[in-house]
Amino acid sequence: MKKLRNKVFVVIFSLLTIFTMIIFVTFSVQTYLEKQKSVEDVLTKMPRSMGAMYFDIIERIMENDNSSQDNAKIYLDFTIYTVVLNSKQEYAGIINHTSSEEIDEIKVKQIAESIIANHKDDIYIGNLYTNKYAYAFTPNNTLVIMDNTNLNHQLINQLLINTIIFAICEIVIFGFTYLITKWIITPVAKSFEKQKVFIADASHELKTPLSVMIASADAYFNDKDEKWVKNMKSESERMIKLVTELLDLAKTEQEQDIVLEENNLSDIIEGSILTFESLFYESKIKLDYDITPDIKMLCNESLIVELMSILIDNAIKHCSEKGKVIVNLSKNNKQIFLEVKNKGLPIKKEDEEKIFERFYKVDTSRNRNSNNYGLGLAIAKNIVEKQNGNISAHSSDGYTTFKVVWNQK
Numbered sequence: 001m002k003k004l005r006n007k008v009f010v011v012i013f014s015l016l017t018i019f020t021m022i023i024f025v026t027f028s029v030q031t032y033l034e035k036q037k038s039v040e041d042v043l044t045k046m047p048r049s050m051g052a053m054y055f056d057i058i059e060r061i062m063e064n065d066n067s068s069q070d071n072a073k074i075y076l077d078f079t080i081y082t083v084v085l086n087s088k089q090e091y092a093g094i095i096n097h098t099s100s101e102e103i104d105e106i107k108v109k110q111i112a113e114s115i116i117a118n119h120k121d122d123i124y125i126g127n128l129y130t131n132k133y134a135y136a137f138t139p140n141n142t143l144v145i146m147d148n149t150n151l152n153h154q155l156i157n158q159l160l161i162n163t164i165i166f167a168i169c170e171i172v173i174f175g176f177t178y179l180i181t182k183w184i185i186t187p188v189a190k191s192f193e194k195q196k197v198f199i200a201d202a203s204h205e206l207k208t209p210l211s212v213m214i215a216s217a218d219a220y221f222n223d224k225d226e227k228w229v230k231n232m233k234s235e236s237e238r239m240i241k242l243v244t245e246l247l248d249l250a251k252t253e254q255e256q257d258i259v260l261e262e263n264n265l266s267d268i269i270e271g272s273i274l275t276f277e278s279l280f281y282e283s284k285i286k287l288d289y290d291i292t293p294d295i296k297m298l299c300n301e302s303l304i305v306e307l308m309s310i311l312i313d314n315a316i317k318h319c320s321e322k323g324k325v326i327v328n329l330s331k332n333n334k335q336i337f338l339e340v341k342n343k344g345l346p347i348k349k350e351d352e353e354k355i356f357e358r359f360y361k362v363d364t365s366r367n368r369n370s371n372n373y374g375l376g377l378a379i380a381k382n383i384v385e386k387q388n389g390n391i392s393a394h395s396s397d398g399y400t401t402f403k404v405v406w407n408q409k
Contacts (some may be wrong), residue, residue, distance in 0.1 A: 005185045013177040020173065026164050031158060032128065035151060039125055042080065043136035043144050055147045079147035083112040086141070091116070112143055117158055206242065209235035246375065260298040265336065266291050268301055269329050272308035276316070278356055285319050289327040297336055297406060299387050307383045311402050315342035318400065326399075338404040346395030355393060356381040 082095040091112050094105055115135050123136040134146045156239045220228035237292065270291050280287045315325045321345035330337050358378045380402075384391045389406040 004188070007183060008184055009122070009177055009181045012181060013173060016173045016177060019257050020166065020169050024162050028159060028162055032155065035128055035155065036125060039128070039134050039146060039151070040123070040147070042136060043123060043125070043146060045145065065113070081108045081112075081145040081147070081149070083143040083145060084141065084342065085116075085143060087131075088358055089116065109146070111145060115143065115145065126150065126244060129159075167379065181389075206239065209239045242375075258300050260387065261301055263301050263304075264294060265297045265299060265304065266293050267297045268299075268304050269308060269327070272305050273327055276312050279316060280325070283316055283319075284322050284323040285316060286322075286328075288324060291327070291329045292331060295329060295331050295336060297408065299406075303383045303387065307380055307404075310380045311340040312319055314376060314402070315400075318342055318344050320344040334408045336406040336408060338406075339401055341399045341401045343399055345400075346398075347393055347400055354394050367401065 003372070034196070081141070083091060084093045084095065086092040091109055094108055094112075113132060119135070121301070125131075125134045128148060128151055130152070132148055132152065135150055136144045138144065141239070213232045216228040216231040219225070222233075273289055273291075277287070312325070312327070319325055319342040325343075326339070326341040328337070328339040328341075356377050358375060381391050384404050385404075387406065390403055391402065391404045393400065393402050395401070
């Protein structure tokens with residue numbers, strides 16, 4: 001179970017982590033590409049956007065008119081230097097496209113000369129996380145240089161923020177995965193535990209008659225007394241009954257749908273009661289029943305007969321001496337009610353749900369003379385639930401009542 005829990009946790013955590021990572025990576029890549037596109041647009045389109053003013057400034061710089069720089073300030077979101085080149089593709093002057101801050105022309109000249117000496121492409125953007133400058137050579141003998149320092153800081157800060165948010169999300173995902181894994185595994189663990197108990201109980205119930213049969217066989221070979229044969233026959237019948245009930249239980253627990261047809265439930269219930277009249281007479285137990293006629297319901301007739309057999313047999317076994325069993329069938333709006341009552345010892349409040357569990361017995365001593373394995377009511381519960389109903393039990397006023405409610409669509 002621990003291995004299953006760990007596997008479920010790893011799978012869920014991995015899927016959620018991958019999904020979250022895809023979102024963050026997509027967002028980061030999209031932000032980077034948008035910044036890269038904006039840099040490219042500025043480098044390629046800015047000179048054209050300046051129009052005649054741009055070419056006038058170039059002409060004045062080429063004529064060594066230094067006053068042009070004071071008139072060449074254009075305010076953008078980026079720090080850009082436009083360098084004018086002479087006919088030999090050498091540094092000739094600078095147009096400053098910045099904010100009100102003064103620039104170090106010597107520094108810009110050094111940057112421009114380094115780019116001119118080492119460039120391989122007419123336009124270069126590079127890695128916006130690490131490269132401090134991007135540039136573009138234009139057909140008009142100019143070099144546009146963009147200072148990416150602020151952009152570097154923005155992208156790195158954004159990446160850091162995304163990393164922190166991702167780490168927080170991972171912590172949340174870890175807690176969520178732990179809770180959802182626990183929620184998923186809980187019913188599996190309960191089912192696994194019930195299965196272990198079921199196997200242990202079934203093994204115990206089968207082991208007892210087998211042990212008796214082996215001991216009786218050994219005794220018979222010693223003294224040839226017929227009573228040992230009778231013991232073996234009795235235990236064989238007990239084993240057949242147990243195996244039959246186990247098969248019935250397995251059949252009712254199968255996931256496959258059962259065939260439901262519209263039947264006259266009143267006739268089925270009444271017919272099932274009448275087959276027990278002789279047993280009521282022999283047991284000296286009084287039988288009363290009140291069956292509302294012509295109640296139709298989608299059901300499986302053979303399973304309804306089996307259900308009645310279990311409930312009536314259970315009522316007779318637990319009825320007090322010269323007591324009474326009452327069977328009622330009625331309908332109210334879209335619900336059908338079946339009640340089987342017997343006068344006798346009450347069921348404790350804490351046992352009202354447990355009695356429908358496999359191999360559960362209120363009598364913990366497991367009286368072998370009762371020939372009861374605690375499977376009948378578990379089978380009854382499966383039969384009812386497979387036909388869109390629910391079953392419950394309670395005791396009051398000296399009677400124990402098993403109540404079945406079917407919800408009709």
